[in-house]
Amino acid sequence: MARTIVITGASSGVGLAAARQLAAQGEQVVVVGRDPRRLGAAMATVRAAATGPEPDEFRADFAELDQVRELAAKLLAQYPKIDVLANNAGGMVESYVRTVDGFEATIQGNHLAPFLLTNLLRGALHGGRVVNTASRAHQRAKLDPDDLVGSADSYSSWRAYGASKAANILFAAEAARRWPEITSVSFHPGVVRSNFGVGGATRFFYRFAPFLTTPEQAGDLLTWLSTAEVSNGAYYVGRKVARPDKLAADPAIAARLWETSAAAVG
Template sequence: MATIVVTGGSSGVGLAAAKQFAARGDEVVLVGRDPRRLAAAVAQVKAAGGGEPAHFRADFERLDEVRALADGLLAAFPRIDVLANNAGGMVGDFRRTVDGFEATVQGNHLAPFLLTSLLRERLRGARVVNTASRAHAQGRPDPGDLTGDARTYNAWRAYGASKAANILFTAEAARRWPDVFSVSFHPGVVRTNFGTGRVTRLFYKYAPFLVTPEKAGELLVWLATAPEADVVNGGYYMGHKLTAPAPHARDAALAATLWDASAKAVGR
């Protein structure tokens, strides 16, 4: 039985994957921000697998809560087999967090970077799966500016840059942490409550060609459990296919610079 930590586990892709892990007999650990949705997710995962999953509440726009989450996980679990960094979202209007960073880059990149770094020793021989997006092509992260500028803020560009950061982090982790197997993936355009603004949310709920959370969850589960011989360490996947991301998201120099800037930003 593997121990699987799923962030963003209270809805969407994360919840769908958590239920599938539970059905396999894995020990599932849910992480979510909203207490009500987290409680509902716990009940669904319990129904899928028979046992009540451990669960932790954390808001990734507060790095102290990420640190507290890491402390809780380290205290509770002597082994973590998979960390699914799935939490993330789009921020409609420019906002800085209490930590001083633009909210999109903190929630989607800096927070999972910090969590993974804090769990690093517990992840030796484990697997990290980072939920990225094809939207990474729309934005390039700037390691020199993680605080953002309200005058030039664009929600989609910021989201794309944060997803490119997920891919760059994955590849750099494979280089720096060879004893941790890291992959990232595009889950498809998933039917969820994703997005900001009424039109975008309606699109992600009702467009006919969208991928179901269950289908996207299956991909996350495959990436988390497939034999290492079948998956490339540091790779980016669309479906079951290793895929080259946009040029800026496979720039090794940018990946290294972003890593160092992120480590400095979060105090690692």
């Protein structure tokens, strides 16, 4: 029987590659994206690859938490049982932006929105798993669980991104402790060839540097983590468990981040 696998940020890159691979394996793939045009183009390739149930699509912008709540309600109405939630949506914001919900845009899009979505889908995920796309960019990150608003004066796009990726790792580890009925992991997909980053030089690097991981290679890792036997709460680099940086491995910080995130999203 086909598993139901929801992948956010699946209209390009790692998420799209994994969606195609999983659809080709006969799984019920549910693609979530933000941009209607890119989502439509992505769905055409996922449908072409599918060998099982018709792939499904939903649109949501994680810059608005109400859209996350609406997405969760629609998913639950259509799929009362979800086997895998791949929290893969995310990105980098060039300059300081405060969302309509009152939080710094990077921490909201990369952490608070998937934290909210996972909590809302928790019942449907019973016996399933959550896979968070993190990054080695979490190393040496400065994450303050008590400050999810930040400041324009001290903003750095890379620091904000690194902090959000540390949050992805902490969330997976804490979810494993609090929700033993759900397997939760995080992973570093590699430095993936994509449209990632802000600024011309960074975007050029991520599109053309010769040693980058292809989206297909990173998608293969996400596919493996979605279907293989994995270690609950672990952070993966490749197909091996790795120890994250000190801050991202601290259970006290993970617990505090959970509490402040829960308060933030209501």
